[in-house]
Amino acid sequence: MEKMMNIQEVIAAILGIIALIFIVKKIFTEFTRPQSSSKCDKCPVTKEFDNKAEF
Amino acid sequence: MAPNSSPKKEVFRIALLGNPNSGKTAIFNLLTKLRHKVSNYPGVTVEQKTGLIRLKNGKMAEVIDLPGTYSLTPESLDEKIVAEEVTKWIHNINKPDVIISVVDASNLSRNLYLTTQLTDLGIPVVMALNMMDRVKSGTIDHHLLKEKLGIQSVIPMSAKQKWGVDQLLEQLVDVSESSAKDQSFMIPLNIPSQVSEVLEPVTDLFREHMGYSPRLAVAQALRIITRKSALDLYSNVGTDFEGIDPTIFEKLSSVRENFIQKLGILNYSHRILEATLRYALIDQIINDVQADRTKVLNEVTRSEKLDRILTHKWLGPVIFISIMYLIFQSVFTFAAGPMDWIDALMHRLGETILKTMESGMLRDLIVDGVIGGVGAILVFLPQILILVFFLTILEDSGYMARVAFMLDKMMTKVGLHGRSALPLISGYACAIPGIMASRTIDSWKERLITILILPLMSCSARLPVYTLLIGAFIPATTIGGFISLQGLVLVFMYILGTGVAFILGWIFSKFIPVQGKSSFVMEMPPYRFPIMGSVFHQVFTRGKLFIKNAGQIILAISIVLWFIASFPKSPDSVNGNRVEHSYAGKLGKLVEPIIEPLGFDWKIGIGLITSFAAREVMVSTLATLYSVENEDDSVVHLSEALVEDTDPDTGKPRYNILIALSLMIFYVFAAQCMATFAVVKVETNSWKWPIFMICYMSILAYGSSFLVYQGGRWLGY
Numbered sequence: 001m002e003k004m005m006n007i008q009e010v011i012a013a014i015l016g017i018i019a020l021i022f023i024v025k026k027i028f029t030e031f032t033r034p035q036s037s038s039k040c041d042k043c044p045v046t047k048e049f050d051n052k053a054e055f
Numbered sequence: 056m057a058p059n060s061s062p063k064k065e066v067f068r069i070a071l072l073g074n075p076n077s078g079k080t081a082i083f084n085l086l087t088k089l090r091h092k093v094s095n096y097p098g099v100t101v102e103q104k105t106g107l108i109r110l111k112n113g114k115m116a117e118v119i120d121l122p123g124t125y126s127l128t129p130e131s132l133d134e135k136i137v138a139e140e141v142t143k144w145i146h147n148i149n150k151p152d153v154i155i156s157v158v159d160a161s162n163l164s165r166n167l168y169l170t171t172q173l174t175d176l177g178i179p180v181v182m183a184l185n186m187m188d189r190v191k192s193g194t195i196d197h198h199l200l201k202e203k204l205g206i207q208s209v210i211p212m213s214a215k216q217k218w219g220v221d222q223l224l225e226q227l228v229d230v231s232e233s234s235a236k237d238q239s240f241m242i243p244l245n246i247p248s249q250v251s252e253v254l255e256p257v258t259d260l261f262r263e264h265m266g267y268s269p270r271l272a273v274a275q276a277l278r279i280i281t282r283k284s285a286l287d288l289y290s291n292v293g294t295d296f297e298g299i300d301p302t303i304f305e306k307l308s309s310v311r312e313n314f315i316q317k318l319g320i321l322n323y324s325h326r327i328l329e330a331t332l333r334y335a336l337i338d339q340i341i342n343d344v345q346a347d348r349t350k351v352l353n354e355v356t357r358s359e360k361l362d363r364i365l366t367h368k369w370l371g372p373v374i375f376i377s378i379m380y381l382i383f384q385s386v387f388t389f390a391a392g393p394m395d396w397i398d399a400l401m402h403r404l405g406e407t408i409l410k411t412m413e414s415g416m417l418r419d420l421i422v423d424g425v426i427g428g429v430g431a432i433l434v435f436l437p438q439i440l441i442l443v444f445f446l447t448i449l450e451d452s453g454y455m456a457r458v459a460f461m462l463d464k465m466m467t468k469v470g471l472h473g474r475s476a477l478p479l480i481s482g483y484a485c486a487i488p489g490i491m492a493s494r495t496i497d498s499w500k501e502r503l504i505t506i507l508i509l510p511l512m513s514c515s516a517r518l519p520v521y522t523l524l525i526g527a528f529i530p531a532t533t534i535g536g537f538i539s540l541q542g543l544v545l546v547f548m549y550i551l552g553t554g555v556a557f558i559l560g561w562i563f564s565k566f567i568p569v570q571g572k573s574s575f576v577m578e579m580p581p582y583r584f585p586i587m588g589s590v591f592h593q594v595f596t597r598g599k600l601f602i603k604n605a606g607q608i609i610l611a612i613s614i615v616l617w618f619i620a621s622f623p624k625s626p627d628s629v630n631g632n633r634v635e636h637s638y639a640g641k642l643g644k645l646v647e648p649i650i651e652p653l654g655f656d657w658k659i660g661i662g663l664i665t666s667f668a669a670r671e672v673m674v675s676t677l678a679t680l681y682s683v684e685n686e687d688d689s690v691v692h693l694s695e696a697l698v699e700d701t702d703p704d705t706g707k708p709r710y711n712i713l714i715a716l717s718l719m720i721f722y723v724f725a726a727q728c729m730a731t732f733a734v735v736k737v738e739t740n741s742w743k744w745p746i747f748m749i750c751y752m753s754i755l756a757y758g759s760s761f762l763v764y765q766g767g768r769w770l771g772y
Binding site: 007008009011012015016018019020022023026027030031 | 413415416417418420607608610611612614615618668729730732733736
């Protein structure tokens with residue numbers, strides 16, 4: 001029983017660490033995602049936002 | 056600068072181009088077997104999409120679906136995407152082997168404008184004459200149309216009824232095997248000789264310095280003269296094409312100015328010159344190929360009859376609000392059964408684990424953290440699916456385009472215009488696609504204001520919070536015997552967000568400097584019976600996203616929250632409120648003084664912090680906290696736990712209807728979804744606007760909740 005509880009604690013701790021890493025990584029990737037072009041996710045932003053041109 | 060020779064390609068490239076709402080994406084999906092979103096309003100595709108197919112001759116082909124555009128002269132951002140891509144093709148960069156020009160057969164005249172522009176590019180063009188199911192047979196002579204346009208072929212088809220696709224694929228095989236890739240235009244544009252003479256310096260520049268064919272040189276000259284935005288494409292169009300030699304660009308600018316002046320002397324307007332010439336040609340073609348132009352208008356006439364009621368000055372808004380009320384009411388009614396099933400399933404799962412697993416930390420984590428947290432969110436899946444189902448039906452039927460039309464006048468008054476309506480409406484499902492859809496707005500100012508107010512439209516992630524609180528604290532009674540109070544409160548939350556969004560749009564328009572005012576011309580699509588496959592696909596996609604969120608970020612937050620709510624283990628003396636003494640409790644207590652004037656306690660405080668990951672996390676957070684707090688070996692019902700929670704000092708209920716209203720109103724306005732702010736940062740190319748958004752939304756949420764809670768208390772609630 002004692003041993004069983006220890007195993008449970010170890011697994012729970014591992015899950016906790018994985019979850020924490022996942023959250024940190026998720027926040028990091030959300031806000032450091034490369035500025036992508038509206039054409040596709042892989043293309044860098046060019047001047048597409050410079051919408052001040054005279055028409 | 057002569058065009059480079061094309062790089063050696065192994066994959067056959069097919070580009071799909073056409074007017075908005077002509078069915079490009081439906082054809083793209085049929086060709087590639089992919090499932091991109093299609094709908095019945097212009098501007099669904101705002102980015103380039105690609106898919107791979109194997110042609111019948113074994114060749115691999117890449118199909119590129121570009122946003123819909125009326126012409127190759129760019130006005131809005133999505134049109135600019137197309138114009139930039141075409142400019143690269145002209146310079147042999149990523150040049151497709153064939154263009155499929157998707158044409159709405161029921162609106163041939165307007166659709167042919169783009170097709171005639173495409174034929175100038177020197178790339179084989181195959182016309183997909185789509186929506187033939189809406190045209191009486193025999194009214195369009197597609198053989199003659201092919202001849203008149205001088206294109207590879209014209210394939211009559213219906214993407215909706217899924218016929219004609221095989222013929223289109225066969226034609227693509229023919230083009231892929233043909234060595235003669237160029238084509239000749241049978242009828243040239245009839246340019247008056249005086250105009251032709253003054254146009255010469257511009258066409259000469261294109262021919263001599265860029266190696267354009269005479270026909271392409273004339274077409275490009277007309278385009279840059281119509282709009283300066285077309286000329287600007289030559290300065291820089293991105294990673295692959297760095298633009299032309301600056302000295303030639305300067306020369307082009309200079310001859311453009313001269314040409315405009317000379318045209319003025321000849322009494323021609325440069326802005327409509329190309330349109331005048333092309334429509335003269337198109338009229339000539341249509342007179343020959345279309346037997347009776349009135350016959351194709353039957354469906355349009357039916358739609359117009361319906362519009363007299365649905366877009367009526369007074370009846371229209373009443374019908375819209377009634378429809379929205381019915382939708383939100385049905386969210387409650389239809390979802391009740393499936394929600395109970397999921398709830399029962401989660402409880403059974405929890406109880407099974409409690410019975411079969413040894414007691415211990417892992418068991419508590421699974422039952423209280425994972426099942427308690429994630430299960431509490433999954434219960435709301437049926438409501439999300441029902442809401443998305445009805446919203447998609449409204450979009451696909453063409454009704455949402457009418458809503459945009461009705462809102463146009465109001466939008467203009469608040470500094471926006473009707474084109475903002477569709478992105479704002481799509482914000483009801485999720486702000487992120489709404490922000491992406493704002494690319495159809497040509498004015499940067501109007502686009503920015505739309506992006507700034509878009510998160511105020513109540514998205515589906517708020518739905519679990521609203522319905523949890525409404526279900527727990529708003530009485531399930533009716534007004535006048537048939538209007539449900541709960542449904543009414545839910546509609547009110549949506550109306551509140553929308554109304555305040557418009558007011559703020561008006562305020563922002565006073566402070567954000569004007570950088571070009573755009574005009575709103577929107578094609579009104581005819582009413583159609585929705586393509587149910589597409590509707591269910593949208594519902595499935597949204598459901599998948601919701602479950603994915605629950606299985607990833609919400610699961611991770613629930614696990615971490617369980618730990619910080621369970622540790623440090625409280626001594627026996629404080630066992631009754633052990634979460635309060637945990638790390639989570641301390642965190643909640645830290646923010647409690649700030650949110651106390653809103654009626655919120657430390658538990659809600661924790662939820663407000665975790666909700667920054669996603670709004671619905673509030674529900675899983677409260678569920679986890681109550682599960683950890685529950686000392687019995689049983690699974691907690693969140694709604695009941697909220698109602699039964701009492702303040703240990705006063706013995707009174709901790710939450711009541713006033714706090715529930717204050718919290719719901721906080722959620723209408725609060726800045727809580729980090730994915731939205733990340734997208735705003737990318738779309739505005741700056742940190743300034745997402746930070747501004749977080750600040751104004753937080754102040755608005757706090758102020759509104761403060762007024763509701765303190766006002767309610769002052770009134771004696």
